[in-house]
Amino acid sequence: MQSIEEQFIDLRRRYLELRFGALNEVQRRAVFKTEGPLLILAGAGSGKTTVLVNRIANLILFGHAYHAKQVGAGLAAEDVHELEKCLREQTAPSPQLAARLPVEPVRPWNIMAITFTNKAAGELKSRLASLLGQQVGGDVNASTFHSACVRILRRDAEKMGFPKSFTIYDTDDQQRVLKELYKNMNIDDKFLPVRAAASAIGRLKDRMIPPSEAAETALDARSQLVAQVYAAYAKRCRESGAMDFDDLIYYTVRLLREQNEVRSYYQNRFQYILVDEYQDTSVAQFQLVSLLCGPGQNVCVVGDDDQSIYRFRGATIENILSFELHFPGAEVIRLEQNYRSTGNILDAANCVIRNNEGRKGKTLWTDAGRGEKVRYYYADSELDEAAHIAQVIEENLEQGARLSDHVVLYRMNAQSSPVENYFTRAGIPHKIVGGLRFNDRKEIRDLHAYMSIVSSPQDDLRLRRVINEPARKIGNTTVDKIAEIAAGLEVPMLEVIKGAENYPALSRAAKALKGFYALYLRLVEAEEELPLEEFAAQVPEITGYTDMLLALGEEGATRLENIGQFVSNVKTYVDMNGEEASLEGYLEEIALISDIDSYDESADRVTLMTLHSAKGLEFPYVFIVGLEESIFPSEMSRFAPEDVEEERRLCYVGLTRAKKQLYLSSAATRLLYGQTRRNQPSRFLEEIDEELMEKESSPSLQAARMHRFSPFGSEGGGQRQNGYLDRNYNAAPAKRGNSRSAGMEARFASSLSSAKGPVKKVEGGSFLPGDRVKHKVFGEGVVEKVTPVGGDHLIEIEFEKVGRKKTMANYAPLEKMGVDG
DNA sequence: ATCGATAAGATCGAC
């Protein structure tokens, strides 16, 4: 016979299992393991965030009640009966009973959840808020590595020899500093390109190697030079009171390592640490995590070694592979059930990833059914590839899918243009993620630089950036002279500018410099007197930036719009932060925020992005384009097997984004960087089992084969290994048979004569104003205007539902309708 | 100081 304590413990477990009943058994095991180190190997689509959020909720609501052997004092038989009743009738426990369930619950502010992106941190916060309420959820620390470090450093940066108000250099600032150092040190950037130096220095900091050690361990001339540049760069940053992104981590680790009181403060503060995307952490980030988690070692990391795709920027997959070595006694839980994709998609992904050597090993499964086969299209050219995608999307739309259900993924941003152009001409609404980011645009950076010098007048780097932008007759020679004088006097450059007339070397430019200083004073005054958003609106006015762009006319129009956007961004910031809003706060925020965070999923558009940016997202229909050797896997990975493995993981990430249908494609010829290349289909295609795929090749390639000249064989003597092609494509086209593809093939066939021309040959002139037409995306409408444009026709159509749109006749999915429509 | 021409270089890219 069990004691009431034992009965209660049993029932408490059952209650908790019911409470977290939406999770599967393995997920629940991860939630209830509250103490000690835990590695959750979470496969793609296995409900990783759900586990993270529920684990935090369990810590706060119930502590370690699940595994605990203790019950509170004064347990009565009634409590046992009531709990039994709750379980039987599935009702909520009374407040008294509920108070009895937790065992040492954790206070929310003792939990620290660390992510890589603001978006992930935001998602975590909002899901915690909806599970625990705004108040409790908000008390949990959920932030990115970098913002967590900024917060720590804002308290104690002085202990590391930096002002508390240190500025944050982004990648661009960093390169400017390096370029300047190159000049001073007489370094030829042919031998060591600035980008390479920046990256090498970053990798050293990722491994917590200080300049002195870098110099000692440098074996070849190049690493010695890197070490020299690194030392000079670190010195310069310290003098300017600035840290770059890598420094934020580096100095936080050193602070925690070297200052015992600081370390114990945070170890006491953060008793439970959770880290997301652990496969992307660097050595420095690993050290940060281990320093933060004190003797309790309550650290839970979530990651997937198969999705590690950031080796090139310092992530070390060893962190996840050796977790159990770093944290002895760690438990490992594998989440292998996938809730996202169909069986065929998952199997294809498994096929690819199993070719990698260094992995923990994990096989995703689903009970969602086989689904459609993966479809592969072997295109004639990159245009044919784009046309095929447009075609498939139109078909899917007819089946009731939405534009936003589709995503096109590519290896590099440069590949987006053919798809983008085709979509634009066909009138398929789309959105490109990534590429040039809003805050990276020149005009925005310039305005930010002006705001920076108001906030910190010693920021010489940003001063240099804008001192002659717009042109104020202050040239490079003058700026260099100022820098020289400033360095000699050990004052900021602005101080020298203030008293320009006192220095003979500056006599010629003194007037211009006085003018600039007056402008600076006007900015300072505006900042003091106006609310932040009005100050921001004044910056382009006071500095003459607006006038400069107006003078440019047409050319400056988009940049003016960007400035308008900038002002509203500042306003948004003020609205979001209310009383807390400050110039410094705004500058810090933009330094730490990227615009992929503002990726708007609600708009009904097809998304175009790189495979890298797709990590963490999912779409019903996924197109992966350019599956060609030297594109994907990329040319750079050719000789290093580890690099090919990383490409393969990237492929795995891409494949596992698809929920319903996966479309792969490659092109026989591709125009890239102005050159037409012929690439073999990617090895990753070969790795997918035949029976999981349905293959189709461009009609032109079929025709070529029929006439016994293979697409590659007849080409200028180059002996190609086309074994893969022969093996895979012979039987392919026939399979597609008589279905809807007949019309499509006819249309594609017509494109063959002009390899680069539009794919659908419709007589542009056959549309006339007044014609009723039907567009696959926009519905029905009436042609308003037809203008011949370089061999095609621009048609303006007034649609019934979406209003007036412009499309190109040969690209748009347009049909002429009967006379009465 | 600034314009225009010419040459070089070009992955993926959180914070």
Added chain:
DNA sequence: TCTTATCGAT
């Protein structure tokens, strides 16, 4: 192909 950096001429 297209952008960005640097150089040389005005």
